[in-house]
Amino acid sequence: MTIAETPRLLLRQLGKSDAAFIYRLVNTEGWLKNIGDRNVHSVENAEAYIERTAIASYKANGFGLWMVESKDNHEPMGICGLIRRPGLEDVDIGFAFMPGFHGKGFAIEAAAATVQQAARVGLRKLVAITLPANKPSVNLLLRLRFRFEKTMTLPGETVPLNLYSLDIKS
Numbered sequence: 001m002t003i004a005e006t007p008r009l010l011l012r013q014l015g016k017s018d019a020a021f022i023y024r025l026v027n028t029e030g031w032l033k034n035i036g037d038r039n040v041h042s043v044e045n046a047e048a049y050i051e052r053t054a055i056a057s058y059k060a061n062g063f064g065l066w067m068v069e070s071k072d073n074h075e076p077m078g079i080c081g082l083i084r085r086p087g088l089e090d091v092d093i094g095f096a097f098m099p100g101f102h103g104k105g106f107a108i109e110a111a112a113a114t115v116q117q118a119a120r121v122g123l124r125k126l127v128a129i130t131l132p133a134n135k136p137s138v139n140l141l142l143r144l145r146f147r148f149e150k151t152m153t154l155p156g157e158t159v160p161l162n163l164y165s166l167d168i169k170s
Contacts, residue, residue: 001009003066003081005016009106011080011113013067013112014054018067019046021076024098031096034134057084063121065094069108077101080110080115082118082126090127090165095140107140119168126168129154129161138162 004011014022023046025031026038040049056063065081078097085092093114094105118126128146130137146164153160 004117005071006109006113007134008071009077009109009113010069010071010074011110011117013058014050014065014067014079016047016050016055018076019043019050021067022046022050022079025078025096028099030102034131034137035096049160054081060084060104061093063091066114068097068106077106078110080107080114082114082121082123083140085129085154088127088129090125091123093118093126093128102136107136108143111140111144115166115168124168126166128164128166130164131160134161 001013002010003013020043021042023043026040026046026049038049040046054064061082061084063082064081065083067076068078068080069076078095078101080095081093083092083094093111095111095114099109115126128141130141132138132151141164144166146166149165151160151162152163
């Protein structure tokens, strides 16, 4: 199901058929460094990961992480979407792209479409968390007009994260 469309991208729901791509994405150096090891060490693990994260969120919340693919050829590029995360009062925007798609404006395009989708589903505020050293993500959030709120840690974690927020205009 298509969630959003931009001049270059389609955002759609993830399904188990995306497991091979997700397996590759969550094991990239950038994902492991900036997001963390999700113990997805096979395509079968990736299917279970999609089921317990994206698909479960679609059922519970009506939103979740979405596949970002090229509008021209449907090549998977990354994921972007909305996450209801333990330890955060508001819905979180999340994004990750394969290395070959960094620095080409795809993440900002997908994230802007995700902010618009958040407004469509009635959210009035979004938050984002990132490692302070993850400058590309920090810069993307600032370009989207998120503002720094504080440094925090999520429940059960020890790594300090920067929390950003954005008030959404309807």
